[in-house]
Amino acid sequence: MNADALIWLNAIAILPLSLVGSLLHFAYDWSRHNRFVAVFAAVNESYWEHIKIAFWPVLVWFIVLFALGGWSIPGFVPAATIALYSVPVIMIAIVFVYKAVVRKNVLWIDIAAFFVTIGLALMIFALVAAELDASGWTIAISVILFVPLGVAFARYTHAPPDEPDLFIDPLNMRYGLEAHPDD
Secondary structure, X not given: OOHHHHHHHHXXXXXXXXXXXXXXXXXXXXXXXXXXXXXXXXXXXXXXXXXXXXXXXXXXXXXXXXXXXXXXXXXXXXXXXXXXXXXXXHHHHHHHHHHHHHOOOXXXXXXXXXXXXXXHHHHHHHHHHHXXXXXXXXXXXXXXXXXXXXXXXXXXXXXXXXXOOOOEOOOOOOEHHHHOOOX
């Protein structure tokens, strides 16, 4: 797999991954509140849960790309780590800036922010992977830095930090699974 193919594949993946992430918004209810599905699907309306449903499809996409030949690109793992860290940063930046201007949530802007977040993360990944000639140490550090991010996304639905901006459901002022309207 070369850099041009990587950029092209990621550009094509923006829409399908955004749609998969959008479906993850409803998967917890569809699963009849399965606690395993809760790790990957939104369980409430907090920012964290919306960031999570962007993170998992992108991570799975990177795993697929790695298996399809991404392992031959020296910058693949560091670029994937950077892109996965960019997901929460981009989404928070877009949403907080637009809400500072508009002073309320606007559904179509939230949806657009979700799609833009995934698109930017994929393009960051493709461009960094194409340009970075990573050493073994860089790859090892990237893996070490990825682990806490993956653990956070897996854990914070079941045990979210008591933090009022990112983890609280603005509709009922509760956290994690307890914030789901049916729980």
